[in-house]
Amino acid sequence: MCRMTEYPPAAAFPPVAPAKTPGTPRQVIAWSLWDWGGAAFNAVMTTFIFTALYLTGDAFGGADKATATLAFALSISGFAIALLAPVAGQRTDHSGRRKLWLGINTAIVAVLTAACFFVQPHESYLLFGCMLIAAGHVFFELAGVNYNAMLLQISTKKTIGRISGLGWAAGYLGGIVALLIVYVALIKPEVGVFGITSADGMTYRAVALFSAAWILVFSIPVLLAIPESAPDPNMPKVGFFQSYRELFRTIALLWKTDRHTVYFLISSAVFRDGLAAIFTFGAVLAVGSFGFKTGDVLIFAIAGNVVAAIGALSAGFFDDKFGPKAVIVTSLVGLLVSGGALLFLDGKNAFWFFGLILCLFVGPAQSSARTFMGRLAPEGQEGELFGLYATTGRAVSFLAPQLFGMCIIIFGAQRWGIIGILAVLLLGLLLLLPVKAPPHGKSAL
Template sequence: MTAPSPTPARSSGADDRVVPRRRIIAWALWDWGGASFNAVVTTFVFTVYLTGNAVNHPFGDEAFVSAQLGWTLGVAGLIVALLAPVTGQRSDTSGNRKLWLGVNTYIVVAIIAGLFFVQAAPEYLWLGLLLLAAGSVFFQFAEVNYNAMLSSVSNRRTIGKVSGFGWSMGYFGGIVLLLIVYFGFIHPDVGLFGVTSENGLSVRVSMLIAAVWFAIFALPVLISVPELEPHGSAARPRVSFFASYARLGRDIAGLWRTNRHTVYFLIASAVFRDGLTGVFTFGGVLAAGTFGFSASEVIIFAIAANVTAGVSTVIVGRLDDRVGPKPVIVVALIGLVICGSAVFFLHDAGKGAFWVFGLALCLFVGPAQSASRSFLGRVIPAGREGEIFGLYATTGKAATFLAPAAFALFVTLGGAQYWGILGIVLVLLVGLLVLLPVSAKQKQLSD
């Protein structure tokens, strides 16, 4: 890790800094590497290993393990919600944002590697759950500092494009790594280096591959992207950890008084971002349970979905800089509501209907996520990025129950799995309605 070197501060006026392309690529490679945790650990491989499949439940009853997984990740989300704004604020004031990105990232790397020791037996369940929860906490802490560095690799005219590029790299990185671990270790009876599925070895070795993947691709941002020099609000004297909460409370009150629409946006984005997460979280479940996809077909669809989301995010990121992030988010949410409703009404139409409208959903997910990040990035004053993106993480975690609860409620009321689609659509619609009154042209927050 190189010593911090100052970067010109952003101003509320024109920002014409030219950021070297290699610096942007170095920053985005962290997203590429982070797919090891998002795609391989928490979505498609390790959590599936814990909860089992239709014929194999090595860690215990599927309902029990799934419930414990939910509770454990819920506690992890609560920890992030309570700590993220303060840890972000303190990295701002210390001028060590990149240092803390590195520390939190390599803690996650160590945790992913530690998953290798979770053997396929009930007595290892809690080791797996605790490591998964700890990884979730530290990954979110790292992501706060990573998002805060968006200002280091973009200017006012390119922030949408750069944010979209980074987000798309996460999708593409997930595709490549999933292909490596699936066809290299998980799918074959005997994989690379003679690895088999006995005692969960194929999944456990995949965790080592994922750890190495993240460790390598996290390095460029730590080497090539300079640290922002503390100034403005970041030059405020450091206070104790608990006094940071009092400062945070004053800052939020000031934010409410001076730029209420930013608070409204944080609330709206918390709702619709949870709906966006729900699209991917329950997409595979619906593909298999409602539309009859096999396990292999689900993985093929997941790869196609990530390609679709990644490409659309790159393309729409350029539009973000031309028309602004709010129109991008609004159009994306409208598209998601329409396509989600189509999936519901065509639940008896077979796999073809899900391929068409499921992939159409993915066209809108990435752009909405990326534009949400760039919307906030445009109004944060230099030196408060970590704090405000910490609030962004907190509000997001405060709403993480919405999509799962709505999905479960509608399944219960409707008596069939496909009714859960309406629950996710409802969350997206509420997020859209809360977003509509938010001013599209906001003044930059004051230092």
């Protein structure tokens, strides 16, 4: 095995320079609002409302069948993300069109979300609905490549943890507000706004239209406040398929000069897949295995987002002080303990207690994984490295959904899908432990 290099990377990958000027408060807030808007897709559509209360319900063939179908659809979307994300990031680095593609991909997510309005409550529409959600995940991740790369435009090595945590917290708080609006305007009343009722699934279909509008509105500030990234004058324009050749060269160079970055990409791929599964299937489990009703899910969602926001904000300060690896390891251990307890306990109270503990640790793990990558990304290659980050995160994104679905099929009950999620989190933790942590805080300046 070749000798591991110290951080920062070797000369072939120039060290990351701190931002010449930190982002203004206006730019930081505008950047965070994209996460706020994205909560409509993450919290409302894929976690707590549309999939949990509608798409995986009895109208679509029952919870077990619908949940397994959704899981397999999401695993397919993972392959698409793995194929497209690194090249998308690389090409925006070279062309200087990071903001343009953030806007385009976000708009596509909004269109796919709005199309969920046409998913009628019948088993024949199950595959259509799952395909829309899965496609939305693809374009949301592609948008996220450019969004994450923007983090390095508005932060320094001293503040990246706090700004990243602020973005995650904004996403959780945006989820709270969106869920409250949906609950008060559509879910709770027998007759909602504009005379909408539950007939023909119209309540949940209208939620899709609301979510699409929410995504579009809150994606506008970042497109106005943050300047377009500069193109790389040293990189020639290459075709789409030739971009993969350049990508393989980048990976080979990383392997030779900074192997710990490769190790982190692999370990984070695994544990982030487990984190995504918690969000995707958490509410589904609450309804199908712990006796939660519609109102229970929404109240838990609000409380869970508050706890997660607190966790993400706190993680930002701990990240800048102790480094992202310490935050991630602590969070994964907390997730394994609380998730393991839910495997053996029954009832709403158990889910409330340990579910909120899960929420507390998920945000820090997500936020610090992003800052870990941000501290490693060479200047001018942020998009490509975050593209690799997205790709490795999705290269095994079939793993947790597949294991979740397989455990349901093998053991014959939805609850046992938890085993699949815990196995992925444990594997990610074991792979992360030998990875060398990057510099953080003042020592990186």
